[in-house]
Amino acid sequence: MAEGTPAPWFDDATAPGLPRPEARWIRAADGIRLRTALWRPEGAARGSVLIFPGRTEYVEKYAPPAAALLARGYAALAIDWRGQGLAGRLAGPAALGHVGRFADYQRDVAALVAQARAAGLPRPWHLLAHSMGGAIGLRALFSELEVRSAAFSAPMWGIVIPPRRRPLAWALSTAARIARMDARFAPGQTAASYVATAPFAGNALTRDPQMFGLMQQQLALHPELALGGASLGWLGAALWELRALAARPAPALPALTFLGSDETVVEPGPIRARMAHWPDGALVDFAGARHELLMELPEVRDPVLDRAAALFDRYG
Numbered sequence: 001m002a003e004g005t006p007a008p009w010f011d012d013a014t015a016p017g018l019p020r021p022e023a024r025w026i027r028a029a030d031g032i033r034l035r036t037a038l039w040r041p042e043g044a045a046r047g048s049v050l051i052f053p054g055r056t057e058y059v060e061k062y063a064p065p066a067a068a069l070l071a072r073g074y075a076a077l078a079i080d081w082r083g084q085g086l087a088g089r090l091a092g093p094a095a096l097g098h099v100g101r102f103a104d105y106q107r108d109v110a111a112l113v114a115q116a117r118a119a120g121l122p123r124p125w126h127l128l129a130h131s132m133g134g135a136i137g138l139r140a141l142f143s144e145l146e147v148r149s150a151a152f153s154a155p156m157w158g159i160v161i162p163p164r165r166r167p168l169a170w171a172l173s174t175a176a177r178i179a180r181m182d183a184r185f186a187p188g189q190t191a192a193s194y195v196a197t198a199p200f201a202g203n204a205l206t207r208d209p210q211m212f213g214l215m216q217q218q219l220a221l222h223p224e225l226a227l228g229g230a231s232l233g234w235l236g237a238a239l240w241e242l243r244a245l246a247a248r249p250a251p252a253l254p255a256l257t258f259l260g261s262d263e264t265v266v267e268p269g270p271i272r273a274r275m276a277h278w279p280d281g282a283l284v285d286f287a288g289a290r291h292e293l294l295m296e297l298p299e300v301r302d303p304v305l306d307r308a309a310a311l312f313d314r315y316g
Contacts, residue, residue, distance in 0.1 A: 004115060007035045008086065013218040013225075014063040019070060021078075023059070026115050028107040033088045035059060035080040036115055039066045041073055045122035047316045050112065050147065051078035052140075054131025054156070055097060055234075056193070056227040058085030060218055064211075065128070065294045065305065072309040075122050079112050081105060081136070084227045091183035095191035095228035098183050102241035105136045106143065113146065124148040126312040130294060131266060132156045135241060141251040148315040151308035152257040153293045157274055158242060158267030159235075173236025182233030189229025193219055196226055204264045204291055211295040246270060250278035256311050257281065258304050260289025260296070 004024035011020065021037035028034060037059035049069050051062050059078045066076040080087040083099055091098040099105065116125070127150040129137035134155020141150060161169050169186075176182040185191070195205070196219040200212050219226045230238075257275050259268060275283035284307060286293065289300045296304075 010060050010222050013060045013221050018063045018067045026111050028111045030107055032082045034108055034111055035086045037078045038119060039070055039076045041070045041075055045075045046073035047124045047126060047312060048075040048121040049126050049128050051076055052129035052133030052137045054133050056084055058225045068305045077116055077121060081108055085225055093191060096231050097227050097234055098231035099234050099237055102237045109140045124316050128308060138245055141253055149254040149311050151311055154259055154263055154266055154291050155271060156266045158270035159238060160267050169235060170239060173232045176232035177236055183231055185229050186232045186235045191228040193226040193228055195219055206290055206292045206295045208297045254315050255281040256307060258284050258293050260286050260293060262288055262290045265291040
């Protein structure tokens, strides 16, 4: 697959002074259009980092972590997954976070890897995956993704659903799929973007007001990047995928996982269980940190990136 054609990049949606990436359109094997952003360091690179974002995210959001990786000598390549950012939306309304099968995200991974090869992305490659990207990344590792090591930020290896509601989530999502009504908001989900509408006080993502303000500014300037709640289809696909992933032993790959003590978006239990049995893996806890570890206060996000880069250095 060719590198793709130039795609939009919103300079006004990132902090001043950050390096501008090469933004490209690529296509997955099933024809869905995806957007990528590639940051190349000046001079020789120590390797490259494939960035797997979380649900609702987009490549502009990863400009600060990418800049930090560049400063540490690494190229970085990030993606808008299908159904979010500027990638092709899969069902109306546009704010609906929908996917038919989690396996479809692996088509996006394959397209990203093809672009990385075509672009001559410096090797060795490493993985940096956040939230839903952690589930996609773990599946890709089971499929022998071409990386030497992996760093996970609050990976979605479990979804926070109250125990009494979990049977209902399974039943509703299954019934919706059978009835072909799965492209509808799951109960409690709406078209509103959490970041765009939540106040800073008490938010679930970060304690850093500047980073939270940057995320809100991105969506205020470019509402086409915003995504609302998940569909019943996404919910059912996620539940099945997480059950399948939990049944498999950890891959034979060095890994670090970062988790905040105030995590409320993904389920900490499956993360701790996974890392307790990862032979060459370690779990790093951050007291007081929330879900967006890469967008947290400097005393969290800087050590996360330092430790991730140290892992990449060790296996580079």
